[in-house]
Amino acid sequence: MSIDTSKVADSNRGTAATTAKPAKVGAVANWADERLGLGTAMKKNLRKVFPDHWSFMLGEIALWSFVVLLLTGVFLTLWFVPSMGEIEYHGSYDPLRGVGMSEAMASTLHLSFDVRGGLLMRQMHHWAAMIFIASMMVHMMRVYFTGAFRKPRELNWVIGCLLLFLGTVEGFTGYSLPDDLLSGTGVRAADGFMKASPVVGSYMSFFLFGGEFPGESIIPRLYTIHVLLIPGLILALIAAHMLLLVYHKHTQWPGPGRTEENVVGYPMLPVYMAKAGGFFFIVFGVIAVMGGLLTLNPVWKFGPYDPTKVTAGSQPDWYMGWPDGLLRIIPGWESVIFGYTISWNILLPVLVMPIVMLIVLILLPFIEAWITGDKREHHLLQRPRNAPTRTAVMVALMTFYGLSWIAGGNDIIAIKLHLSINQITYFLRGAVFIGPIIAFIITRRWCISLQRHDREKLLHGYETGIIMRSPEGAYSERHLPISDTAAYTLTARERETVYSPESDTDANGVAAPGTRLNRLRSRLSTLMYADNVQKPTAAEIEEAHHHAEHDAPALPAGKSGHGTNGEDFKGIHH
Amino acid sequence: MSDHPTGDHLPATVEEPIANPGLPAHTWRPTDVDPKAERRAERQVASLFGASAVFTVLFAVSYFTFEVGENWDTFMGLGASNVFLGLTLGLALLCIGAGIIQWARKLMADEELVEYRHPARSSDEDREGTLQALSAGLEESGIGRRPLIRNSLLGAVGLLGVPAIVLLRDLGPLPQDTANAATGGGLRHTLWGVRPNVRVVRDVVGTPIRPSDLIIGDLVNAVPDGLFDLHGRELQVAKSKGPVIVVKMEPREIKSGGNWAVEGILAFSKICTHVGCPISLYERTTHHVLCPCHQSTFDLADSAKVVFGPAHRPLPQLPLGVDEEGFLVATSDFTEPVGPSFWERER
Incomplete structure (x- = not known):
């Protein structure tokens, strides 16, 4: 990417500022570098690139x-x-x-x-x-x-x-x-x-x-x-x-x-120094x-x-609030074993659950890496819809958290909404188990339909909202292809393959060690990937566009569905 | 990473349906090409910094102008001092922040740069070198050849954990060492048991109670007589174990626990058996008492059994009697520990 910098203000010069004769700043920098050797470390990091996103x-x-x-x-x-x-x-x-x-x-x-x-x-x-x-x-x-x-x-x-x-x-x-x-x-x-x-x-x-x-x-x-x-x-x-x-x-x-190999964004000095530094004052303010x-x-x-x-x-x-909520909705379980008292009604909600939650959170990346078997580095982010099962796992955890948190305010809810505190509590006792499961299923399917929508957009373009009437009297909605940039961004994700334990068997069909674990991994991998909508192949896109050209109403001659903007409509309407 | 194009302009691999179009061309902002816009942005930034300075001065003025102390709700129910200090400080900071960000967005170069990533792992050469250095170092130390030194060192250092733990011993006394029926100390004793027939006195005021003082439906918060003679730590400890709720109900409505009652008056520990909050919300028609912390509900007409919520055990009941002067007394201490459960509770 070469860029014409001739128009840029002098202050925005691409090269670092050099002083003709050592100024005071230079003297200080020299003093520090001779003792701390900051020059080498700073050279790399002063203009370090950070990508931009809210x-x-x-x-x-x-x-x-x-x-x-x-x-x-x-x-x-x-x-x-x-x-x-x-x-x-x-x-x-x-x-x-x-x-x-x-x-x-x-x-x-x-x-x-x-x-x-x-x-x-x-x-x-x-x-x-x-x-x-x-x-x-x-x-x-x-x-x-x-x-x-x-x-x-x-x-x-x-x-x-x-x-x-x-x-x-x-x-x-x-x-x-x-x-x-x-x-x-x-x-x-x-x-x-x-x-x-x-x-x-x-x-x-x-x-x-x-x-x-x-x-x-x-x-x-x-x-x-x-x-x-x-x-x-x-x-x-x-x-x-x-x-x-x-x-x-x-x-x-x-x-x-x-790409995975680069990072595109603004340099630390001056842009991120200013943005991050300015943001400190905003947060403080x-x-x-x-x-x-x-x-x-x-x-x-x-x-x-x-x-x-x-x-x-x-x-x-x-x-x-969330452990306190669990503490409120747990039934009064306590047992005495060999004369010793175990208060499950306290132990489970406030001593066990927070630690379990922390361990689950810590393990999430390692569980996913084990299921996918992916050993590569990843620097490109994924949209939540493109990892439906992962997204659904977090939404399920969030639902559990949210319901527990609501339970922590059951008395306030009962008073403000004139409900029975007993009924709220009974409801939440079930909801903390059922809610996350429902949330998991809905989120996963929702993500997959969004993936399908993306695929539709790639293959058939976006819905223009313009209804066309053919000479035969049939009505259809005009679709137009999305821009190359948008299309590339939608396809910039990996194809996924479901792990199957058969690939672990050797030439004679003898299963590799740890087969039971492999079968579990295979089942989880199926759950994770099998229903996902993969991006279309080049052939599919070619085919779809070809199809679109044939389908396009044969109105003003030469106008096909291939236009990348709304230009061709003008021909239709004028 | 074979799925991904490796550079900005490299053609996509075969299976990529759409080739990477490469970074879009840079577009100039109005402030890059229009000197007027540039100067306008400059003025905006400088005015924000100027506004910040004004607010900082106003902060100092507010500090010395507005009184604190008794005039703490003079302005919007909040103190004038607090409101103006907060607003001026906040605006002074926000103006600096907004100014810097405006500067960055409008005037600093907005050309995106590309930097290449490198795998986190070190090069094979470096790994090799590190392993060599490590083995050379270990070899020279002889730690592999002298297991006696190694093991005795590990043992000695490991044992140093003991002082670290032992030193914490004096953080507090052992539970059993504080147990003292004569002073009401420990997990199993309260002030009710320090002498026979401790009077039940009203909370806060400390006056004794006659059965005739109460009518049906009443609830009185009470503590053991002698509690108010205590101070500091002893007072707080006694308050955390001694308080009771005294209720009067129709004797025929008492389902159980009536043999410790006096004329339909019952007394129960106020400390919840769940995690120890003082219980206080009483519904006189049902005789239910609810803990405001986690909503455990106890039926006082039925030996304070748990009817709802996370608590497991009923509230301990205080056996009531009347002394020769006609005041309510406890005929003995609670017969079980009050408050939350603990491991050795039943031992």
């Missing part, structure tokens, strides 16, 4: 909201007192004046009412946390739906899953710190979860709380975990995530000139406006934690 921005939201979390979090630590020492509140908030509470709660009130900008920073911190986890989840779905997790990016997928898990734990430890009634209720439930752990449960609880619940140790301990331990891990994993992103180079959507206008976690309305009190409608932050 969906590549979702992970960026997560990254920038984490930076906002670090900045606002440091501010909060300057006033927050992570102590459960009991004091009487004497701050500005009148309704709680004279009430006994922990120093953590009192300092949170102090931050909210007596420190200028303190409430803003608190609310920005909390909003940023919500956005951090939400954007990680949406980013993860984008990566999964488009197949960006495939080789060589499986490890980055694993890192991403761990980040999502750590982010959730970080969120829980964070919103527990103010020691208000709502968060204290959450910690109380967490104590119940710990005690339900087999064998070591009550020991874990006594060790973490420094004795009996609630003790005096939990807030300072959660504080250390929240401000030091988990942020450190998150920071390290983010660094690894970004390094791998740069090393692998970003995936891109297929299209004219975009949106969070600041939210912190200013949208009240979040008004602990002063909840009051200090008191183990004898609770408010109706107590719910965790949204990202903890």
